[in-house]
Amino acid sequence: MWIPAGPTRLFASLPRRWADTVFARIRSLGSACRPHSTATGHGAASQWLREDVQLYVHKNQLFLKGAYFLGASQLFMWLNIAELAWSHLASSESDSEGIQQYQPASMTYRWAATGFCIGVGVVFMAVPHVYASKRIKQLTLLRGGKEVMIQTSNLLGRNKYIVPATRLKAKERCSEARSQTASKSPASGWSRALGSQDYYLMEYTGKPYKSFLLNRGATFSDRKLFDTLFFKP
Known part of the structure; x- marks a missing residue:
């Protein structure tokens, strides 16, 4: 050719x-x-x-949509609890006859209870969002071969990034068989935390906290080309 x-x-x-x-x-x-x-x-x-050349795609997003739904449900529930805490939190005191008398709690207790409930709700919503923002949905080598477009799985906020291809680094070869990769390639970072059997870790050189996850079971158009571009032991 x-x-x-x-x-x-x-x-x-x-x-x-x-x-x-x-x-x-x-x-x-x-x-x-x-x-x-x-x-x-x-x-x-x-x-x-x-x-443009599509290097990787993971179409199954059902789990993340369910996680977002559960997170939103928890956020809604805890916001309602926060409203109840602010409006109805009360303290009780016994009068001289031993009868309990209720009165609104002090502002300190109301602020603390309300803030705690809001914080719990935000955490429930933030966990699936942070995970989805690390999980790559589609990876595309752009025309010219100098840049790569990363599309993450998060449903809220920015989910597309265009970065230089030379700045991305994968520590594992995805062209090897899964069993060989699991036994020979060391896992690290997010990949180790979530299970090296399930994800590849891709790091963005120069930004230590900017890393991405690729599902091992997703579709790679050409695993050897992927390794050629990104594998840097």
Whole structure:
């Protein structure tokens, strides 16, 4: 298969060894383009290289939607409890005849009880949101090969990021069989906390607290290309 000179310029700004490896993987994918195109091999390869390439996708979001629903339900319930605490919290005292007399609690107790209830509700809502914002839904290599678009699974707030491909680092090879990966590759960070059997960890170089999770059972379009781009032991 012949590769036009154009794609070489697309990777000219990347490190030579890294670009050569990526270019070799692109060359090997040329045959996969032909069955889906009526163009010649030259045209199919040129069209593939000029378009965005989806590297990873995880379509099953039912669990996260359920987690969001439960978190929202808990938030609503605890906000109602907070309102009751603010409006009806009372203290009791016994009079000279031993009869309990109730009166509104002091502002200190009411503020403390209300704040505690609101905090618990926010935590219930924040946990699934933080987890979803770390979990990658779709990973796309953008046209030119210099940048990657990350789409996370969170339903609220920003869920798309465009970052340089060279800034992302995966510590495990996803091209190996799952059993081999689980036994040979060390787990770390979020991957270890949530179970190395289930997730790959992808770090954003330069931002230690910015990391992402990829589900091992999701769809990788080309695992070897993924390793070529991101695996950095």
